[in-house]
Amino acid sequence: MPEKAIEIKNLRKEFRSSLNPLNLVEFFFPRHKTTVAVDSFDLDIFKGETLGLLGPNGAGKTTLIKLLAGILYPTSGEIKIFQRPVDEQKINIGLMLGYGLIYYRMTGYDNLKYFARIYRVKDFDSRIMELAELFDFKDYLYDYVENYSLGTKSKLTLARALIHDPEILILDEPTLGLDINVSEKIRKYIKGLDKTILLTTHYEKEAQELCDRIALMSEGRLVKLEQKEKFDEVINSFTKLGEKHVSVK
Numbered sequence: 392m393p394e395k396a397i398e399i400k401n402l403r404k405e406f407r408s409s410l411n412p413l414n415l416v417e418f419f420f421p422r423h424k425t426t427v428a429v430d431s432f433d434l435d436i437f438k439g440e441t442l443g444l445l446g447p448n449g450a451g452k453t454t455l456i457k458l459l460a461g462i463l464y465p466t467s468g469e470i471k472i473f474q475r476p477v478d479e480q481k482i483n484i485g486l487m488l489g490y491g492l493i494y495y496r497m498t499g500y501d502n503l504k505y506f507a508r509i510y511r512v513k514d515f516d517s518r519i520m521e522l523a524e525l526f527d528f529k530d531y532l533y534d535y536v537e538n539y540s541l542g543t544k545s546k547l548t549l550a551r552a553l554i555h556d557p558e559i560l561i562l563d564e565p566t567l568g569l570d571i572n573v574s575e576k577i578r579k580y581i582k583g584l585d586k587t588i589l590l591t592t593h594y595e596k597e598a599q600e601l602c603d604r605i606a607l608m609s610e611g612r613l614v615k616l617e618q619k620e621k622f623d624e625v626i627n628s629f630t631k632l633g634e635k636h637v638s639v640k
């Protein structure tokens with residue numbers, strides 16, 4: 392049995408939003424709305440594998456990722472990263488959360504330097520150059536990020552996630568909104584990495600191209616989990632979910 396990189400047990404995350412804070416008669420008119428974003432979720436991710444998490448909008452993918460990365464705290468359940476609590480393992484995780492987690496009013500270089508110092512990366516200058524070379528954005532390294540194209544921003548956010556050479560890479564919709572050429576490049580970069588990878592996507596092709604296993608999430612729950620050979624089954628279920636959502640509208 393390969394080593395487990397991430398263990399998720401019976402995980403649940405609820406969000407409570409305030410509907411009417413002035414309403415004192417809770418019994419008749421609820422003051423809060425509870426959204427269950429992640430529900431009874433169990434999953435093991437093994438060292439070295441790439442696992443794709445597929446699911447429609449609102450399925451809970453981003454919430455799950457935020458829980459794994461220690462950005463959110465679970466309502467209940469347990470997460471272990473290399474047998475340790477999330478808090479103790481942040482250094483082992485590289486996170487790409489859309490185009491977030493970078494400073495637009497700084498240069499690409501300064502962004503990477505900033506995070507390199509947070510992670511205490513030795514010899515950060517050569518690490519930055521190595522990543523800029525690898526992901527082909529050397530020419531833009533000293534420009535302000537606010538002037539970057541979406542593609543260059545993606546490359547920078549991927550480099551940011553990898554600056555401290557973490558063992559686990561977590562990517563939330565890494566190619567969302569990118570044109571075909573750039574998303575192909577980003578997929579190529581991801582494919583070339585020798586890491587444990589969890590990525591979310593709602594592009595079936597992306598999951599098919601990159602992943603060893605694929606999980607389907609719907610309404611906070613894990614509804615399917617299959618090896619590469621059975622991707623078609625998962626994609627079928629995913630398509631059915633899509634039809635269900637469309638017919639509801």
Ligand SMILES: Nc1ncnc2c1ncn2[C@@H]1O[C@H](COP(=O)(O)OP(=O)(O)O)[C@@H](O)[C@H]1O
Pocket residue numbers: 406407408426427428446447448449450451452453454455
């Ligand atoms: N901070 C939040 N506060 C309240 N509800 C939230 C919050 N973040 C996400 N949700 C809700 O949780 C559910 C799952 O959202 P999300 O994890 O973003 O799904 P996905 O990434 O699969 O599209 C949605 O119903 C969403 O509206």
Ligand SMILES: [Mg+2]
Pocket residue numbers: 452453454563
């Ligand atoms: Mg999301």
